[in-house]
Amino acid sequence: MAAGWRTLTIRETTFERLSKYHELKNIEKKLSPWIDDFLIMNLDKGNFLTQKYAPHLKNMGIHDNFVLLNDEKNKGFVKVILKDGKLHCDVDKSDHCVHIQYVMALPELSEFFRNKK
Numbered sequence: 168m169a170a171g172w173r174t175l176t177i178r179e180t181t182f183e184r185l186s187k188y189h190e191l192k193n194i195e196k197k198l199s200p201w202i203d204d205f206l207i208m209n210l211d212k213g214n215f216l217t218q219k220y221a222p223h224l225k226n227m228g229i230h231d232n233f234v235l236l237n238d239e240k241n242k243g244f245v246k247v248i249l250k251d252g253k254l255h256c257d258v259d260k261s262d263h264c265v266h267i268q269y270v271m272a273l274p275e276l277s278e279f280f281r282n283k284k
């Protein structure tokens with residue numbers, strides 16, 4: 168093991184997905200350093216979202232067809248609803264407000280869309 172690196176166990180299916188993506192995109196960086204960068208970038212993205220871009224918003228839960236946010240600036244809950252494959256904010260009656268942007272940047276978004284077709 169190279170200095171500064173540790174061994175980590177991940178699911179076989181996760182490894183296969185990452186490995187396949189890495190190969191399909193012809194990423195020059197070797198798989199392990201690429202996954203290391205990928206994890207850090209996602210962590211930084213989440214921190215940027217919650218600490219700098221929209222610290223007044225909090226994900227209160229992902230439901231079957233909506234994400235519930237608490238908006239401390241507007242002192243209330245906001246539903247971002249998935250309808251016909253698009254996200255819609257019930258407070259701003261919009262598909263391009265800060266609530267939509269926040270939900271689009273959530274790492275959990277893939278979980279929200281996973282079973283939707």
Ligand SMILES: [Zn+2]
Pocket residue numbers: 245256257258259260261264265266267
């Ligand atoms: Zn909104």
